Amino acid sequence: MNIFKSFPQFVPQKVCLACQGCCRFSDKKSVWRPKITFEEIDETAWKNATLAKKLTAALDEKGYLSTTASQQVAVDGKPAHHCCGQLCEQSNECQIYADRPVECSIYPVLIVARGNKVVISLHLSCPFIQEYYGSEACDQYIEEVKAFFGSYEVQEFLNRNRHLAGDYSEYKDELAEIMTIDLKDDVKFDLLNRRLDVEQALKCTQHQQSGYAFNYLFSWHKFFKFEFKVISGFLCIFAHHELGCFMYLPPLGEGEPTENVINVCFNYMDSCNEDKSVSRIENVEAGQLGMFKEAQFKAIIKENEYVYAKKDIITLRGNMYKSKRADYNYFVTHNIFSYHPYDPSMKEECLALYDEWKKEKEEKSNDALYTYLLMENRDVHQLIFNEGAHVGIVGRVVKIDDKIRAYTFGYRLNETTFCVLFEITDLSVRGLAAYIFSRFCEDRALEPYTYINVMGDFGMENIKHAKESYRPQEIVQNYTVSRK
Ligand code: SF4
Ligand code: SF4
Secondary structure (H helix, E strand, C coil): CHHHCCCCCCCCHHHHHHCCCCCEECCCCCCCCCECCHHHHHHHHCCCHHHHHHHHHCECCCCEECEEECCCECCCCCECCEEECCEECCCCEECCHHHCCHHHHHCCEEEEEECCEEEEEEECCCHHHHHHCCCHHHHHHHHHHHHHHCCHHHHHHHHHCHHHCECCHHHHHHEEEEEEEECCCCHHHHHHCCHHHHHHHHCCCCCCCCCCCHHHHHHCCCCCEEEEEEECCEEEEEEEECCEEEECCCCECCCCCCHHHHHHHHHHHHHHCCCHHHCCEEEEEHHHHHHCCCCCEEEEEEEEEEEEEHHHHHHCCCHHHHHHHHHHHHHHHHCCEEEEECCHHHHHHHHHHHHHHHHHHHHHCCCHHHHHHHHHHHHHHHHHHHHHHHHCCEEEEEEECCEEEEEEEEEECCCCEEEEEEEEECCCCCCHHHHHHHHHHHCHHHCCCCEEEEEECCCCHHHHHHHHCCCCCEEEEEEEEEEC
């Protein structure tokens, strides 16, 4: 993880290679197994999608990486110990050393859970620490560790990823406390710390709709207070706002939720809502409608989502894309431009571009719903500029004459599909929209994906027309289900 690349190292690598103290555990569910965060997995994914997939598959419900039984056999014939699944036992080397989890890169420093605090501690069982603890070199190392964990950026990371703090109470005699960090009581962090549960529940089934992603949920947290309940093993996400309570997604988990689970969800929403018609489940996919008994429920199409073959958008080949190709070519031949990864230092300029774009759209529209969406989306864009990177949302900008004139952001929906969350361009520049869309699809970060979902049309004709003009390969219907 980038911010941990500068973590001070004390134990020489050659000492570790000769030691068999780390990466092996007496119990396959040991508290000493390394944990990993989705932030780390996201960062890996942009460089090495295969590794990110492997790490996601190796995650257990508490964020630990799974272990394998050692090939060494004890006297009783059982494995001598359990190894981290990323360890090559023969060479004693970590196979993902350059991308190893934060927990591994800071060891023998530990992040210890203590109520609403974390205690940064030194593990005295490491033989190298045993030898040098109390020495000037070790004291100096401890000071460097303190300075590192004193930084705002690192403390924010800990607040976002509380599951990294382990319960080592059984081993308290082996720990030397270095410093204590108070965790913040904040709705944003509460939601971010739900990511592991949500991602694990989403992993059970592949979905095509853009809403089935933690990062999308996160992008709406300023508008809704999300509440999570586990009902008969299904993760149920309720969204509360001033008009009442609804379910953001159908219950998530292994297989289909039973009739009873659905009824418990509706009863809960009804208990929150004075107006029972507010009780509903959103983002229901066509394939899920069977879980709702026709006699009891009604389903309406909320909107369509548009999915393209990525290669079509990159090449813009053939008669179907003639006008898009002409726009693209016009743009690249008539402008001095550059394409860049988004950086938080660009947020003011991006927001100013959004305001320009919004003004122009408002002037051309007299649809009250559309104007409201433009206003609401401003807050979502601002949130993503500030926090998107923490939940795996990537952004790109196009500069013309060194000024940002377009931006786009998106996220991984599943193994084959990438979602474009939004795209804003200077409407006066011919071909800029076609260029940034096509260029983003060609981006290295999107290499693992075959399809691009550009989300819904809000049931609005102008958006529908714009999204259809890129010739979708598939249209995904997005239903809302309520009681009759
Ligand atoms: S216990 Fe200490 S010396 Fe041994 S591998 Fe781990 S960090 Fe290195
Ligand atoms: S990820 Fe690598 S460093 Fe960490 S426990 Fe596993 S093998 Fe060891």
